[in-house]
Amino acid sequence: MQFLKLILRNTLRHKLRTGLTLLGLVIAVLSFGLLQTVVDAWYAGADAASPNRLVTRNSISLVFPMPLHYRDKIRAVDGVQSVAAANWFGGIYQDPKKFFPQFAIDAVPYLAMYPEYRVPEDELRAFLRDRKGAIVGRKLSQSYGFQVGDVLPLTGAIYPGNWSFTVRAIYDGAEAKTDTAQMFFHWDYLNETMKVRIPRRADQVGVFVVRIADAARSAAVSQAIDALFRNSSAETLTETEKAFQLGFVAMTEAIVVGIRIVSFVVIFIILAVMANTMAMTARERLSEYATLKALGFSPAYVAALILGESLAIALLGGGLGIACTFPVAAWFGTQTGAILPVLEVGPLTLAMQLASAFVVGAAAAVLPGRRAARVRIVDGLRAIG
């Protein structure tokens, strides 16, 4: 009990120094947590993937389309329950900075295969009735103020020209990690319009999303689909939705790796700061430690005092940093909008934050603790002028 009292009183001795160290710890643990959360968000698409969904795309590259008539052929494959065409629209809303994903979809089958997008019955019906209708996610609605009934104008980039849609429904995600920063409209409307504007680009599909009955058979079904189109003008590559999403991440892998590395750098910075603080503190109190040893306390006790103080500060700072991570991540999510639609602080991140704080506290106390434990009583008691 006396031990704990000593530790507590010691941390309060140098309020400014302890306060600054705490501040540094909070910033470090917070930054670390935020960066890890951003990296996790990168993988959010893959995490939200369903094992029962496959994605079929042109084998050369996602940028190339497939003919519309593939749809029926895919549907006929054994194991396939339904098929929906989806094209990345890539239009501009007001200006390129206001980015959000827009997809032209076969609405009925597509929405059926994404039960995690919850649409109110009446709004869904309104959307299905209006060929120029659009569904937007809750996060989009909050960011840009889209309400049911609003007109949503887009300038096409991939599909040139001006396009105008009417928001008929707003969908919510079934879970926190569901992406609600997307906009959907009817594939048929896209196609009809292209038939008029640029006929040679009509009847072309970006990807087919395929729902299968049995997730265990995903490899077999994927191969069966691809076999259908081998040696054609547009060969396909079918993979699980998760593999498809991970493919995107792999392309920017270098950046993701870079961010992970940098997030650990900040821990090293705070380790240097903490080690310095404890080293200075221990050096200044050398005569006290010598006194304690003269009184009969063991070297281990003295070292434990330093370790205890270091851990107390580190864990307090770490705890505060962890607490701050949630509101800051939430705020950051509102700033990044649709680029990182799901910004959730995961349990692994929290564990790493706590572990980092602990390691910093322990490591910072090693050298000073050893020195204090080893100080010769006579050296320590000599007056330092």
Next chain:
Amino acid sequence: MTPIPLAYSLRNLWTRKLTTTLTAGGMALVVYVFAAVLMLDAGLRRALVSTGQADNIVVTRRAAASEVQSGVERTAAALIETQPEIAVAPGGARAASKECVVLIAQPKRVTGAVSNVTVRGLSESGFALRPQVRLTAGRMFRPGSAEVATGRSIAERFEGTGLGERLRFGGRDWVVVGTFDAGGSGFDSEIWGDVDQMMQSFRRNAYSSVVARLADPGRFDELKQRLEADPRLTVEVKRERRFYEEQSELLSNFIRILGLTLSVIFSIGAMIGAMITMYAAVANRTGEIGALRALGFQRRAILAAFLAEAMLLATLGWALGLALASLMQLVRISTMNWQSFAELAFSFTLTPRIVLQSLLFALIMGLAGGVLPALRAARLRIVDALRAA
């Protein structure tokens, strides 16, 4: 005002080696991150901007973000080629190349991970437009054949792209007959072949772009106005350098903003470290401060001495951090360029500007961390300082 000798500040740092090392070490890490981010951005820009020649232009469809998303009809391409501003090579051929740019998905050598690679079909005049490209092995592809040449970055890192290897795309087999070095520019990450062969294989009716050299670079504006106003065409004309600069903007901005934000946040941590160190220094040297004031040194001299100490710490941190960062020049990065969807390889580039910027950054950190403690030292009353000693 007579300053306190600099030796005072320097030697105090030297006396407390552990503290000096730890504090400067923290700052070094921040400078490292700061410099590395700027170096990454500089490397990215260099890769892309050096891709462009000063007197070349690129014509794409209007509002196309990259060549891959662009389409220029055959008739339009023919029209562009015959514009008077386009240079004429000796022999009468126009210095214009109709090009077809597509992306293919290729697995990487070591990891097997698949990434998009740019395939560019060029006309014969295409080589002359890129003087920075030199053949390093084998030979260039023959027009009209299923041969390709690959850029250095691709040949090293992707399966099937080395000299003598075979690639399959567009429903055909292609053989790699040569590799080239494009001086660190974007072309290092491309596979080149004959444009007509590419058009056929990918069932294209329109080219992606027309790249041409101007006889007189000053006449760019005239050409641009004329072509962009022509109702038969829906094209955009840009100088090649500007074209590639725009390609990197999104990625470059992201790297810069993310990197600088992180650096600033990290620098707060390092500043706190400096502040703690300097506060301790002031507290431990109160007696000396009193003595110096008693001897006749002004408050400002005390302030300057402690600020100098903080900034010397920062300079030490800068030197260490920069040394670490310059090691990064050995690392090559490749990532997908978000605007062109294609693989782009580049490296960390250290420029004199970055050296100076990071020094400034470090000094500001030192100043910000040291100012409050230095003020406290300067504000001490002589009698209090002497009594507390």
Next chain:
Amino acid sequence: MSAPLIRVRGVSKSYRRGGQIVPVLHDLSFDVARGDFVGLMGPSGSGKSTLLNLVAGIDKPDAGEILVDGVDITRLSETELADWRAAAVGFVFQFYNLIPVLTAFENVELPLTLTALSRRERHAHVEAALGMVGLADRVEHYPAELSGGQQQRVAIARALVTDPKLIVADEPTGDLDRQSAADVLTLIDRLNVELGKTVLMVTHDRRAADFAHAIMYLDKGELSAAEDIHERSVHGRH
């Protein structure tokens, strides 16, 4: 008789301690003649160090005036006071207050950097000062490498190197053993006798007091007695 070097008139000083005002000096007036060696004695808390600080220009009185060599230092701004101190006063403290990271030589040179002397001139002065205190062979040592007595002698060299008129010493032997204390006091006495410097010394050591010409006793902020040992100095030691 020349005018007194130090002229204190009606000086009062109090301190604020935790919300309360504690009076330390009350309406003090006295003179110190040029070339005098005055000891300031009194019980702990009597204000002797405070008085010394005021005369040396490192603190300001609440009321009264202090003239040193004709200059009313209570009227000087802080900047002017610093410049004045550099030229007019030499300090000797109980705990030496040398700069640990500077050598003995550099410590003694420090006050000279506040003057316009050239490097060669400064070095000449330093060597002379260190020679006077008998430490010519220790110039490159750092304070940590010197004994207490040696450190105090370096401090004395520092105090005299700018050739000030006034030397103030606050318990200069408080931290020294008997022999070193005797050496230091002899040295201070030589500054007074050989170099004609006026010395004001706070001490509670009776032996130290023996070196002084006159003793002023302070008690509760007031001068209670001024023992003039002038006679002793005339008959005793010259």
